[in-house]
Amino acid sequence: MAFNVLLYTSLFVFISGVIYKIYTWFSWEIGISSRDIDRSERLSAAFKGMLEVIFSAKILILIKVFILDVVFQKRILKEDFLRWAMHMLIYTGFMLLLLMHALDEHITASLFSEYYSTLNPFFFLRNFFSMMVIAGLTIAIYRRFILKVPRLKTNSMDYYAIIILTVIMISGFFLEATKITSISDFERMVEEFSDVDEKKDINALESLWVHAFGVVSPDLKEPFEEKLLEYGREIHEINCASCHSSPKWAFTGYALANILNPIALRLDRAKGSKILWYIHILACFFGLAYLPFSKMFHIIAGPISLLANAVMEKDKPDPANIATRQVMELDACTHCGTCSLGCSAATAFDALDNENILPSEKMVSLKSLIAGKKMSPEELKAIQEGVCLCTNCDRCTVVCPVGINLKELWLNVREDLIQKGYPEPLLLSPFSFVRGLNRYDIPADEYYKPVNAAKQAVAGKFDSLIKQSPLILQGAGIEEFNQLAKDNTFSYCFSCQNCTSVCPVVCSFDKPEETLGLLPHQIMRCLGLGLIEMASGASMIWDCLTCYQCQEHCPQNVNVTDLFFGLKNLAIKNVKKA
């Protein structure tokens, strides 16, 4: 009764959870890709897309991807054998347990008429499959906490996943061990399954089970007479052996039973096996009910992501389907960290200390953001920086084991964030090169808005620069000045203006100082005078091509371009501080 109530409750929560999750795939907005597309459009586009795939040759791609990437996890194998072994052990072990053991009444019993959970091979296999899961979990813990795979972050979801699986497995082992030692279970089974009812016979059988099969009896103890055991064996063969293999075959449970031996009687009196049974099934049911809301949901979303991306990759998919897919992909992410390991820009994480630079952590933040969690300005700025600090090398997408199209996700979310968000200085670096390449795909006003906002935050035009009053003279002692003065070649400048006259940017304008604020030679003079604020506020430094013509042509060997870099770093630091 209790079992059924628990089962149906957790099943109900699980199914409602899955339905809710799928509902979010079609209803949550994500970046600019979901703009102006409503739920019903997304839903009908998805149905249309699926039908088109199912009734076309693309179904073959699906079958291939399902076998290679979903079942055999080829993508993980390609990256890391240990991780593949870990995942295969956990997932095949658990799946087989689910089918053979948890659903035994429905599956195993109907396939094998002679099925008994206590009979080989099922008896042995249950232990074997569990040990596969345990081996996988051991590798997982080893990777996360001992090997410390670089850039592999562990968050509460990862702890949860490891803990819930461990509790299910370990409680199962203890349950089996307690049952093996339990005298009351022995008595119950004798009464239920055998025809033995004479005191003498029960005594002989019990002696044998104490002697050979790990039962701990309050009355009967070793040593036993060989004759008695021999008689017990006879009764065992007639009454028990046909539906109960030797508990030694349950090798883990049996080994554990030996360890529990000294406290077995107390455990039995305290109804140990009943308690453990509750722990075991409660853990299973909790895991089931919570699955849609935990990272375990990747069991469902992961294969969908792999399959969807495999068929959506080639041709231009319906924009409505891209939005849906991208929300779904957030659920598919297992936080495995493969993307972060391959990330080209990840070294910047070590220097700038923003976890959102790592793709795997970006996914965690995006999940919260897309789900509509309230974020502080600091959190939002950090996500925005993380999404923008990306070289679009696409390595994350190539290695993702669940096939998430991360490159498109970043571009989509980035565009949305910089349109609505804070001025982003990273837009003034080659990190926005790909955005620049896609210039013609973005409406002009939208394209220029975030770049101009960023520029406004860090630089001014000439008018505003000279209006700064009083002019801030800074000298030795100010940290930023000292940093710049390390390369104090600006002090050799005698204003010959060679730098300015060879500059291709300056040459692009009729009245360059109006747009650029200050010209290269003026910036060098500013530095000579200690007008750092003014120098670092000039638009010129951001419109610099870094072609090094100025530096190459300077008769005084002033490192003009390199000094520009220093000034840009300084300006960004000031914006961040503000």
Next chain:
Amino acid sequence: MIKYALFLGCNIPARVSQYEDSSRAVLKNLGVELIEIRSFNCCGYPLKNIDQKAYLLSSAQNLALAEKQGLNILTLCKCCFGSLKKAEYLLKEDLNLRQDVNHTLADIGLKYEGNISVKHLLSVLYHDVGIDAIKSRLSGSYKELRIAVHYGCHALRPSRITRFDNPIAPTIFDELVEITGAVSVDWPQKLECCGAPLTGINNDISINLTKKKVSDAKKSGADYLCTACPFCHLQFDFLQKRMVENNGNSEHLASVLYPQLLGLCMGIDKETLGIDMNQLEEHEDAKG
């Protein structure tokens, strides 16, 4: 056998894979062995504007990875080249800086002692393989093909650091082009920037510079631009095409990557060289 660690950077695998494919094909033909180091990361070039330390660390990590295997680095990208070269220079000059960087690199079990160096594809071809060795591998040559070579800023300058060629009157790219039988035309804008560093930051200036170069190369009688850098290539190829499509600018000039140009003369097929992946269509006279 000459052996290098191949440094691809971020742009090539994602957007200009024909550059990798053609370079591999050509270098294989010339007996240059390329070793793959999967853990190479971004050279740090885009970080220069943001944080010099973050840039230097990125570059240094790559140098350390190559040094661990005792290999010099061959880059295809000139911006990667410039960035790595500058890091190589700084870490050689400033021992305190090297110590600082190594302190951070130690966390991931790496260190850089300054024992390897960085070279660009063109330097390797010119200096290590040599003009004569390349010539001996050619199976055909171009007739009446006029090429405008684009040197690329970050290889040429600052010359004190890059030591690529004479920054005022460079010749190695011209010579490499001319061994294919093509003529390297003289053009005033030859050493100027392609505009790519401002793509995304200030597209107006960037496009303006690209237009200027294209128009100058055309005026000087070139049939093709020739580059050896993914940024320059994307600017002259992908972006120029988009400019033409959107502005109806009829004055356009297709661009080819140097290993593609060379590869055709070696008899390597067009598919391997990824000629069709270039966006602007080629002229009919570009047959080897």
